Amino acid sequence: MSFSVEEGEFFGILGPNGAGKTTTLEIIEGLRQADAGTVEVLGMSPWPRNPKLLPRIGVQLQASSFFERLTAREQIRTFASLYGIPAKKADDMLTVVGMEDKAGTPAEKLSGGQAQRLSIACALVHDPDVLFLDEPSASLDPQARRNLWDLLRSLNEAGRTVVLTTHHLDEAEALCDRVAIMDHGKILELGPPATLVRGLDSATHISLATGTLSLPAAREVAGPDASVTDDGVTVTIATRAPAPVLTALADRNLLTGIQVRGATLEDVFLHLTGREYRA
Structure with missing residues (x-):
């Protein structure tokens, strides 16, 4: 596969289970080495692990894992400290994702949707240039999904590049400037959602x-x-x-x-x- 994402673009990667969406993101993020080919993010190679690139990208993984026995506030402050971000800004990010009332709750006692929002807050806490989100609205109720959409739109409008995978096609249609539909590790179609829809004889x-x-x-x-x-x-x-x-x-x-x-x-x-x- 081959594709590029423009600076400031909201880009979606869509596909059925096993299509290769998460593998693709992990290669771009520097979490997995590609078998072949080249990858460039912000003018740099993500592999091997690139310390210059890491502060400029935010990553929300499909499966989140938090430190045991730490509260939501302690979790995000720990993530923030890795980037030299003050505790006040970390606490503010909990408010941004609607988690301020759960700040004192241990991570293991958060619901699936609450843990997902905490994961997104941790990915955003250092104000990255590029944000990678792997199924960010999984486990969220309809109200939380819409609130997340508003948050992601505002981040994108502020100039951040956002790349996400999702199974919610209405989400991709509402948010993405362009989408790549992939299956079996190959891109089948790529373009703006409205253009792809108009091209379908339906x-x-x-x-x-x-x-x-x-x-x-x-x-x-x-x-x-x-x-x-x-x-x-x-x-x-x-x-x-x-x-x-x-x-x-x-x-x-x-x-x-x-x-x-x-x-x-x-x-x-x-x-x-x-x-x-x-x-």
């Missing part, structure tokens, strides 16, 4: 509650080139010409409560990587 799905429109009537409205399905809850018309269908539904006064969904990044992802289960 039908528009128009959905109504079952019983609102009979199947024969739905097929009449849909036309010969569309498909109609009924799962017992929703009648869905999949068409590449939605305007005539919506006009026909409007003529029947059936627009109330319908849902119209175009292609998303998830559709692109499934088109490229398939739908089979990955352990």
Whole structure:
């Protein structure tokens, strides 16, 4: 694989389990030696371990590990001390990620989502130029995810380069300037999410509650080139010409409560990587 990330860019790496996302990040971060090829981060090679590069990057690993018996405040102050960062700034970072009320809680008693936020705070405490995040929103509830998105946007808008992997495709679509979709260690597509979605020849799905429109009537409205399905809850018309269908539904006064969904990044992802289960 070969790709570059521009300074100040928000870049996402997407792929199913086992695609090579974490391995790729670990090579870029200097945690793993590449079998072949070259890697350059901020003009420097990350391998072998580069003391000049380490203060300029922040890393949040997929699996976080903290010192036993230390509180959240003690954990982040320990991380901060490695970079010569004062304790006050470390405490402020706990507030940034919404962990100030858990500052005195031992790390082993934090929930999964709280531990994830503490891990991100530790990655940010030294104000790095480039931030690497491996599935940062895993274990977070919807509210915490949205708060994390706001935090990452603000960091990126302040000039930091952010590189993340995620299984949440809505997250990548909302945050990333560009994404690389990979599988089996190779990049399948790379570009802005909106561009990848527009490049997918996908039908528009128009959905109504079952019983609102009979199947024969739905097929009449849909036309010969569309498909109609009924799962017992929703009648869905999949068409590449939605305007005539919506006009026909409007003529029947059936627009109330319908849902119209175009292609998303998830559709692109499934088109490229398939739908089979990955352990």
